[in-house]
Amino acid sequence: MKKNNKLLIKGMVCNRCITVLNEELSKLGLDISSINLGEVILKETNKTSVDEKTLKIVLQKNGFDLLYDKNEQLISQIKLVVERGINDQFETGNPVKFSKLISDELHRDYDTMSAIFSLTQGNTLEKFIIAEKMEKVKEFLVYSDKSLTEIANILGYSSVAYLSRQLKQLTGFDFAYYKKIRQDKLAVIAGSPYPAQ
Template identity: 45%
Template sequence: MQTLYIKNMVCNRCIMVVKEEIEKLGLHPEKVVLGEVLLKEESLNSDQLKALDASLVAAGFERIDDRKSRLMESIKNIVIQKIHHDADSEQKYNWSTILSEALHYEYNYLSNLFSSVEGITLEQYIIRQKIERVKELLFYDELTLSQIANRMGFSSVAHLSGLFKRTTGFTPSELKKSRMLEQNRKPIDSIS
């Protein structure tokens, strides 16, 4: 079995597309999760890798083959999974513990690597992802701002509103009232 690491896989639809692209090439994915594919094949020859890379790029993805890039993509996928896909419960996470345990590196190393590659701190990235999730929740208009703040792990509505205003230039209420919510949302994989 061989593990492939794929950049820009951020949702269930991405998983489906990547799996289909791999199967079109006659390969056999055993398991496909955010950012990662486990193939039944032991190894791929250079022609198979070239075809796979071309197919993935055409679909908006990219195979990652260096350790630091894989680690960066893993960090992003864990954050995205927790914020956008495990969002039915309160999100008061200890990010240093989650990332360290999942990736088997000290949090300081992961944080420094992230900052050096992305140009923003890991904490800023997490906040930006949370703000995008808040925009989504505001757009659907099913929860109060207090419920959203609680669900997203903010200490209060004031804390959420302050971060939201610093990040977007609007308070959550202003953005919601202005009907600019849809134009203000960003794709998850473009947040940096």
């Protein structure tokens, strides 16, 4: 394997992926400095050398792969920045201007990155950001007691109606559908044999 301390990994989508990859790379004897979604940084003092073929086999066995192509690497980094930005919005309650965030974090022109994203992904970066926001909205409607108004404010939407329209447009369901899922889950937890009406 190249003497590169940073590996960009395709297919990491959740914290469970981080745990799995950490375990698998440790089994190979690699000393990990840090591991995040899409990225593993190995310690400089790594004494173990693993050939690239072995590493690829272990990664692919677990649904991951190494990223080589510069555009693929860029897309992966953009997606990670977007995910972190959305998570930061929900943690801090402060809206994020994604064009600035992506540009600042990756030190590249946003319009250029957006064009590369569109060419390689078959979808615009803006639509990707909206889709990721809607995933987070669904998660919060089902697993938290935040109202749609609170969520709209956190995400920087000008109105609840606009957020609601985007949610319905992308998922086919309105916010009441996701709130009902939450009520049904709470009813099951409370021991009620019947879902909420």
